[in-house]
Amino acid sequence: MTIQEFIQAFEEALELPAGETKPDTLLSDIARYDSMGRLSVIAMADIKLGVLLDADGLERCRTIADLHTLVQKPA
């Protein structure tokens, strides 16, 4: 999954306006990326990529690009 495809899936999962999220967007700046938002990302990776994300790994991510890297290399 390319970074652009990932951003699109991320925006859909969190119901964010399309096209506003960039690879260097800080996750802490996204209000919807709360506990429920994290669940949405875990669910998206599970269904779309067949990847079971490690919740500790999720906590270490600072940016969208970090999240993209994590889904490529799950624990």
Add this chain to the structure above:
Amino acid sequence: MNTTRWATIKAVRSYLPTKVVTNTDLASEVGWTADEIFAKTGIAERHVAGPNECVSDMAVLAAEKLFRDCGVDRAEVQFLILCTQTPDHLLPATACLVHQRLGLKNQCAAFDINQGCSGYVYSLGLASALIRSCMAECGLVITGDNYTKFINPKDRSVRTLFGDAATATLVRATATPGLDHFVLGTDGTGAKNLIIPAGGTRLPRGEQTAQLVTDGSGNMRCQNDLFMDGPQIFTFTLKRVPELLSGVLTQSGLQAGDIDWFVLHQANRYMLEHLRQKLRIPPERLVWFLEKTGNTVSSTIPLALEHGAAEGRFLPGQRLFLAGFGVGYSWGAALLRWPEPGN
């Protein structure tokens, strides 16, 4: 294992505390609108035990309803398994208090088990073992918790989810297949992710444990309160619940299509719907009972059974897959053949 004798569920009844907390009641406190709470959780309201209402009180009311509605002779009851994580006292076992208040005979075993969302399946497993090993013919499995007494009002991550309840299930010996193919599991590395840290001997309650802390999402709690790491629990569930289903299917030699009803622990709508998709469960075969009660821990599965039975959804001989999973981490599943009516 004895293959001419099984244990089966004959009836389930419940008690829900009279106080109801709606999403509108919670909206101003948790910073979400009532609609947002429902959209996130699938829960519209939850019942909350009164300040002086303990698990034994709720358990007795559920069991008395079972005796009354189902014509159970309490002299027949040979064991009482009470599953709770919020007992009346550190000791004695709440089961002993309930045994006395129900007027059960002295020749009746009574003990607590401390499990949460897996607890109903664990309790049925123990009940089944007692019956199949011919130690008993008939017993009660009671679930009850009041997690709400341990939830900080400013912690929306758990405040919106949990409700209080108690259930009572009559379990009897039967000559036809009933409860079978139990799969149980544990992973204590997850203990820290769903916990009330203080109040036991490891960390007694005190001034220090009452210090409020605000987390990154704005939730406030202290060490006397329930803490749940939602993403960690979700990941655990996605890993273990598929294993539960495959374990039961392997043990029974059945395929998923042979299961008539899937009764999973009702954690919240988001998790349940995701599990449904992941396990490829047809929507009409997944039993839901969450909207009016919330997550009632070990009581969610028996509540779903009670209401499914009341609606006449389950037919004698149908196969139900029961699965509980959560705090511990602990998980368990079993198959239940729905019994013929009558005691």
